[in-house]
Amino acid sequence: MKILAPSILSADFKKLGEEIAAVVDAGAQYIHIDVMDGIFVPSISFGMPVIKAVRDVTDKVFDVHLMISEPDRYIGDFAACGADIITVHAEACLHLDRTVEFIHSLGKKAGVALNPATGLGVLDYVLEKVDMVLLMSVNPGFGGQKYIPYCTQKIRQMRKMIEERGLNTRIEVDGGINLSTAEEVLEAGADILVAGSAVFGGEPARRTAEFVDLMRKY
Numbered sequence: 001m002k003i004l005a006p007s008i009l010s011a012d013f014k015k016l017g018e019e020i021a022a023v024v025d026a027g028a029q030y031i032h033i034d035v036m037d038g039i040f041v042p043s044i045s046f047g048m049p050v051i052k053a054v055r056d057v058t059d060k061v062f063d064v065h066l067m068i069s070e071p072d073r074y075i076g077d078f079a080a081c082g083a084d085i086i087t088v089h090a091e092a093c094l095h096l097d098r099t100v101e102f103i104h105s106l107g108k109k110a111g112v113a114l115n116p117a118t119g120l121g122v123l124d125y126v127l128e129k130v131d132m133v134l135l136m137s138v139n140p141g142f143g144g145q146k147y148i149p150y151c152t153q154k155i156r157q158m159r160k161m162i163e164e165r166g167l168n169t170r171i172e173v174d175g176g177i178n179l180s181t182a183e184e185v186l187e188a189g190a191d192i193l194v195a196g197s198a199v200f201g202g203e204p205a206r207r208t209a210e211f212v213d214l215m216r217k218y
C-alpha cells in the first residue's frame with residue numbers, strides 16, 4: 001500500500017497539534033518531520049522539544065528526516081523523543097554502516113536519504129540493512145521547491161535495484177510532490193510520498209484526502 005507522509009515543515013506552527021490531527025483523520029499514515037541544522041542545509045527548522053510536544057497527538061509513524069551534519073550526535077535524542085523511522089543523509093555520515101546499525105540498536109527503523117545529485121552507488125553494500133531509502137527530488141533545505149525531473153529515472157533505478165535483490169526496502173520520495181508530480185513518482189516505483197506545501201499550503205484535510213484518493217489507484 002502506498003503511503004502519504006505530510007511534511008509538517010509547511011504546517012502552521014501556531015496550531016501544529018491540530019494540523020497533525022487533521023491530516024491523520026484525513027488518511028495520512030506517516031507524519032514527516034524535517035529537522036534542519038543550518039549546516040548540512042542552509043535553513044534551521046525545529047528539533048526534539050517540538051517532536052516530543054506533538055508525540056501524543058497521534059500514534060501514527062513519526063518519520064524523522066535528519067538534515068543535519070554528523071547525525072550520530074543526536075540519534076539517541078530523536079529516538080527518545082518519539083521517532084519511529086530515523087533517516088540520515090548518506091552525505092552527512094562518515095560511517096554510514098555504523099550509523100544504520102546504531103539506529104537499529106535503539107529499536108528504530110533506519111532510513112538513508114540521498115540528495116538529488118548523489119548516485120545510488122553509495123547504497124551498494126549497505127542496502128540490505130536499510131529499511132527505507134529517501135530519494136530527495138529537490139535540494140534539501142526548504143519546502144515549496146520544484147520537482148527535479150531527472151529524479152524519476154533515479155526512482156526507477158532504485159526500484160530495479162531493490163527488486164533484483166529481492167528486498168523489501170521502501171522508497172520514499174521527498175520534494176516538489178503535488179497531485180500532478182505524484183503520479184509520475186508512483187509509476188516510477190515510490191512507496192511513500194512526502195508532501196509539504198501541497199498539503200499544508202491549502203486546506204490540509206482536503207488536500208490529504210485528495211492525495212490518499214489518488215494513491216489508492218497504485
Ligand code: DX5
Binds near residue numbers: 140142198
Ligand atoms: C525539504 C524537506 C521536505 C519538504 C518538502 O528539504 O526535506 O520534506 O518539507 O516540501 P515540499 O513538499 O513543499 O516540496
Ligand code: ZN
Binds near residue numbers: 065174
Ligand atoms: Zn523531508
